[in-house]
Amino acid sequence: MKAAFIETTGAPDMIRYGDLPDPVVGRGQVLVRVRACAVNPIDTYVRAGIVAMPLTFPFVVGCDLAGEVVAVGPGVDGLKPGDRVWGSNQGLLGRQGCFSELAAVDATWLYRTPAGVSDRDAAAGALVGITAHLGLVTHARLAAGETIFVNGGSGGVGSMVVQIAKRLGARVVATASHDAGITRLAGYGVDAVIDRRQCGDRDGFAAAVRAAMPGGANVWWEALREPDFDQIVSLLADRGRIVLMAGREARPTLPVGPFYVKEAVLMGFVMFKASWQEQAACAADLHRWMAGGLRAPIGAVLPLAETAAAQRLQEEGTIGRTGRLDGKIVVEP
Numbered sequence: 409m410k411a412a413f414i415e416t417t418g419a420p421d422m423i424r425y426g427d428l429p430d431p432v433v434g435r436g437q438v439l440v441r442v443r444a445c446a447v448n449p450i451d452t453y454v455r456a457g458i459v460a461m462p463l464t465f466p467f468v469v470g471c472d473l474a475g476e477v478v479a480v481g482p483g484v485d486g487l488k489p490g491d492r493v494w495g496s497n498q499g500l501l502g503r504q505g506c507f508s509e510l511a512a513v514d515a516t517w518l519y520r521t522p523a524g525v526s527d528r529d530a531a532a533g534a535l536v537g538i539t540a541h542l543g544l545v546t547h548a549r550l551a552a553g554e555t556i557f558v559n560g561g562s563g564g565v566g567s568m569v570v571q572i573a574k575r576l577g578a579r580v581v582a583t584a585s586h587d588a589g590i591t592r593l594a595g596y597g598v599d600a601v602i603d604r605r606q607c608g609d610r611d612g613f614a615a616a617v618r619a620a621m622p623g624g625a626n627v628w629w630e631a632l633r634e635p636d637f638d639q640i641v642s643l644l645a646d647r648g649r650i651v652l653m654a655g656r657e658a659r660p661t662l663p664v665g666p667f668y669v670k671e672a673v674l675m676g677f678v679m680f681k682a683s684w685q686e687q688a689a690c691a692a693d694l695h696r697w698m699a700g701g702l703r704a705p706i707g708a709v710l711p712l713a714e715t716a717a718a719q720r721l722q723e724e725g726t727i728g729r730t731g732r733l734d735g736k737i738v739v740e741p
């Protein structure tokens with residue numbers, strides 16, 4: 409099969425596109441003919457060796473896939489050849505990645521793709537949808553009628569957070585800093601969109617947020633990588649929860665006095681530490697919401713042979729903030 413793989417960690421150019429032996433399905437595994445994959449920032453951290461994962465070389469890169477079952481191993485119930493499936497969590501914690509024509513995946517990490525949802529859309533929404541669900545439901549326990557502020561609502565995760573928060577009945581205020589993101593947030597029915605470019609300095613940003621949610625945020629979702637806790641705490645409602653899920657290098661100061669006097673709560677999480685049972689529960693809700701139109705925005709579709717370019721684009725967008733990336737990058741074998 410053709411695959412995108414590395415033989416050592418390093419820059420995007422380390423990704424080779426070439427032939428590897430077809431994977432053999434083991435017990436409890438499913439062989440998937442991959443029709444679409446999606447790139448996530450974690451793919452680039454694993455490839456670069458920034459996030460240390462146990463890797464077996466040649467290591468096929470990438471987490472998210474959608475496609476069709478071609479064979480099932482012993483002990484697999486509930487999936488059969490011909491079924492359409494999607495999933496995430498490949499290429500992590502010792503598992504091989506899925507940017508390949510065929511992938512042998514533990515059945516526990518696969519979900520049936522709902523009718524009417526394309527492979528592109530299923531792959532694009534995989535990791536980001538599960539992440540948004542875990543953060544909103546499992547961790548922040550967002551309730552109907554609460555106000556959530558999403559700092560970075562136009563990104564892959566942010567787009568899913570705002571759409572799901574609306575479906576959970578919250579009032580949603582979100583930021584973006586480019587035209588397409590602003591338009592998209594308005595289309596999601598976000599209650600107030602803050603264009604970061606219009607805010608001027610730090611004080612201007614705080615004033616815009618305060619005007620959009622005078623009562624403060626019950627939940628502050630920080631999708632950007634450098635939280636400003638002085639500002640966040642000042643814009644929280646009493647007992648507000650701050651959700652952190654980005655910024656491995658960030659070392660901001662926490663204003664302890666204002667934080668505890670507001671009875672605030674700080675929570676962080678990584679999706680790949682959620683069990684397969686927890687993630688399957690997310691998938692069940694995501695399927696219901698997909699039927700109602702939940703989709704991740706797709707900004708680029710590239711062939712599998714261009715996986716190195718796809719990861720470079722992801723790095724430039726998420727870490728370099730060059731502004732060239734808008735929406736998920738889908739890669740198709």
Ligand SMILES: NC(=O)c1ccc[n+]([C@@H]2O[C@H](COP(=O)([O-])OP(=O)(O)OC[C@H]3O[C@@H](n4cnc5c(N)ncnc54)[C@H](OP(=O)(O)O)[C@@H]3O)[C@@H](O)[C@H]2O)c1
Pocket residue numbers: 448449450535536539559560561562563564565566583584585586589604631632633652653654655677678679680725726729730731732733734735
């Ligand atoms: N903890 C976890 O489980 C978990 C899971 C997934 C991701 N993450 C992390 O969360 C962070 C966000 O991930 P992501 O997949 O959502 O990344 P992303 O799609 O690159 O989004 C990140 C932010 O980049 C900005 N952006 C996007 N397009 C832009 C453009 N054209 N011009 C300028 N800015 C643009 C957006 O904010 P603005 O428009 O407001 O600038 C957006 O919120 C990453 O650091 C990732 O590693 C963590």
